[in-house]
Amino acid sequence: MMGLAIQHLLGLEGVSRDDIIQILDTADNFYEVLQRKIKQVPTLRGKTIVNLFYENSTRTRISFELAEKRLSASPLNFSASTSSVKKGETLRDTIRNIEAMKIDMVVVRHGCPGVPFFLTQCTDAVIVNAGDGAHEHPTQALLDMMTIRQRLGKLERLKVAIIGDVIHSRVARSNAWGMTTMGMDVTLCGPPTLLPQHSESLPVKITDNIEKAVGDAHVVMLLRLQLERQQGGMFPSIREYRERYGIDLEKISAMRDDVIIMHPGPINRGIELSSNVADGDKSIILDQVTNGVAVRMAVLYLLGGGENA
């Protein structure tokens, strides 16, 4: 019996290699559960998990809810737009009221960085971060690493290029922490205005030269371009961004033959990825979605044990 060193999953910064390996190994075995005719196991029967989403989300919320149901937990979905938040209720009051209904775990997405950590100070429930502002999105990075390991058989010493709006991306940040912990060689690439000025003490490379970033990369991960960034003047035009940083068949031809293409979704087709690349044989985007359920099952299983105090 091992168990994780962490009690909550707030981010991958500071999470040990052993914990990441245990989550990924457990997720591999949950992947097998998802291939069965009956995809549900009774493990979390009697556990109530609140999905507290203060930001819009389709795939992450569905993925968590499906993971919870596959584990026989009772999910409770909270959406800020249809709740008492509209009446001015504070986050602390919301969580304390929900906790008074005897919950076990909270999956939270919020536009403000640090909210998952704040919730650990307000409740005894286990907190899982489903994305907090531009800070972290740990389960996305875990499912990315699971998918890479599934496809390439290892993580150590693989070269990864993460391309796009890095500075606003919680996916890039979680992947940078997680992947470097796992011994991967990470390069962050994008327009200079969308790159961090320093690497937050992470051992990653930063470049605005896409050819340099993808040249010998085993994995090329595109980030979704938030189109409102252009209105903010962070790059001149969508067309210029596409020509410089969008991945199409011509750019693929200059990459390794065995390169894999990833994207956390949703894709802006024709901007960060051309359709023939997104739907092509190097793309493992749908594997990422499938593995998302397995990884979230693993996280909920490993963190959810024991009685609440």
Added chain:
Amino acid sequence: MPMKRMELLMDEQGIDLALTRMTHQILENHRDPSTFGIVGMQTRGVYLARRISNKINEALNTSLTAGVLDITLYRDDYRVAFKQPNVQITEIPFDINGITIILVDDVLYTGRTVRAALDALMDFGRPKIIRLAVLIDRGHRELPIRADYVGKKTTTADNQEVALNVKEIDGEDSLWLMER
């Protein structure tokens, strides 16, 4: 608190003899390999199931492959365990519907592991019959479960455990009575 070895219950030869006897008892009831399958419970039950399968394959000149069943996700102690046991692989390479399943484990104790295994198997299909084969029955049942094929029965105290070592994992075949 660490456990210490108290008594050798079976050595390598004793384990092999017990498995051979259990195999013959199974074959007395099951002669047609298309009508039954062997499933070993993680962890050490898997190795015992493979050995029984090999003995059956020799006797019937067939090529049965033992399935592997992990019952971790079906345990009844999730709510009280703060550290969760590792989820291991489950792999049953044959259709269990309508056939007899011989479920193999190393130690039969409270019966809770077997209860979990029955639930897990039912999620894979509807076997005609499930039979239980264990290397050792140490008593202290908490559920109305019994084994059909038993290598050895022994009486144990609450502060004792029975530990099987297998060559594949531990480098030797031995069955020990352990004590706190």
